[in-house]
Amino acid sequence: MSTETPSSHSFPEFRNHFAELGDDFFAHVKPQALSKSRMALVNHTLAQDLGFTPEICASERFLEVFSGQAIGPGSRPLAAVYSGHQFGVWAGQLGDGRAILLGDLAHSNPNYPRQELQLKGAGMTPFSRMGDGRAVLRSSIREYLCSEAMCGLGIPTTRALCLASSPQYAMREQPETTAIVTRVAPSFVRFGSFEHWYYNGEHEKLQSLADYCIQHFFPDLLSIANPYYEFLKRVVQQTAELIAHWQAVGFMHGVMNTDNMSILGLTLDYGPFGFMDGFETQKICNHSDTQGRYAFHMQPRIGQWNCHALAQALLPLIDDIDAAQDALSHYVPSFDTHHEKFLRAKFGLKRRQSEDAQLFETWFELLAGSASDYTYCFRALSDLELNQPDFHNSQTYQKLRNQILDRDGFDTWLRHYQNRLSLENSIETERLTSMKQHNPKYVLRNYLAQEAIEAAEKGDFSVAEQLHEVLKNPFDEQTNFERYAALPPDWASHISVSCSS
DSSP: OEEOOTTOTTSOOOBOGGGGGOGGGEEEOOOOOOTTOEEEEEOHHHHHHHTOOHHHHTSHHHHHHHTTSEEOTTOOOEEEOOEEEETTEEEEEOOOSSEEEEEEEOOSSTTSOOEEEEEESSOOOTTOTTSOSOEEHHHHHHHHHHHHHHHHTTOOBOEEEEEEEEEEEEESSSEEEEEEEEEEESOOOBHHHHHHHHHTTOHHHHHHHHHHHHHHHOGGGTTSSOHHHHHHHHHHHHHHHHHHHHHHHTEEOSOOOGGGOBTTOOBOOOSSOEEOSBOOTTOOOBTTOTTOTTOGGGHHHHHHHHHHHHHHHHHHHHOOHHHHHHHHTTHHHHHHHHHHHHHHHHTTOOSOOTTHHHHHHHHHHHHHHTTOBHHHHHHHHHHOOTTSTTGGGSHHHHHHHTTOSOHHHHHHHHHHHHHHHHTTOOOHHHHHHHHHTTSOSOOOOHHHHHHHHHHHHTTOOHHHHHHHHHHTSTTSOOGGGGGGGSOOOGGGGGOOBOSOO
């Protein structure tokens, strides 16, 4: 393990603000490099934001630092401790079992938030339990692609700077090649980070962690009388908004344990996720979720449950159960407000009307009744020019109608939709343009990710690289990449994802 020298002055300097909390909050660790690593994928847009020039990204030093071979300038690598509820059951101490925090980088632009960089798959830590500290190429590519897809969709998320691959194997359900993904976020503190100190009865450390989060991420709360109440309220609202985003685009996280919930309202820990193909309200994307706890329709409820778990952990600081309940009471109205706003935008509606809820419900019933493709149908609706007298003869109308088994029901719904649009007094072209800005043409379908994985396992990362570029701009037409917007092939329904990564 080499140490960065002052001669590498062009490489951005790390700090580690989280380390200021003290040794009780983490364990000092050294990344363990994979054999014969290569820098397979680099998110150059994010790299530039972080201060990594193309020259640095192409350098041997960049590979060394982000494949675990060397420690970057100023870096203090560590693995954080936390606990959590997993599938609704208290699991006790967990922690970064295969994630190592390198530190954070301050951007030259003061309006750009400080970002922490974390290696996922760089070897064992004291919190690895029975794991090997590695991440397989399959799950690493899925996270690399999906974090950028979510960013392109405007959904709060961690991101991925780069992916280093290796021929080294790890055993999962079968032997798989490994990789290291460099994750990026303002913070990786989780709900479970607070639960850890609460359930261990260490309220001073609980307060230290809360004070750290407020100071660095919610500084406007420092001067109020009960900042812990307001902190909980803010996290509750951000969580509700995040999950409203998920529901609006048909995203399923798959494993919403409290240790996978970000206190900044970010999509955190990409495991058995999935974007909805054929619409099914009770869709389960994680084959390990045998009880359907994290099914699509359950996500809003589980988000609320997780917020209650966080409130329980913060209660010694808030010191007022009524105040804690008040903070939690903001979850449902926040979710409902944002979800309704997102849906109105998807349907091209600006004004709220009492009949909107029924209009939305009937649309989803039509989709569910024929397992119609969620993304495809919403995008097709965004192309349907209803002000044209012969729109029934258009290819777009036929394309959309053919996705619905109940054709008469669809025509009835469409008449109601036209009547509703007549109340908007909006210009048709402006409405359609707006709808296309809220109904993506491209999402990371599981079969697209699988194609990228299979190519990468043969040493070809160009498929992942091109898909990554397409997903950066999911609302654009990108006529050269129409196949990425096509309906999934039949074999896509047989893809299975689990917690194994």
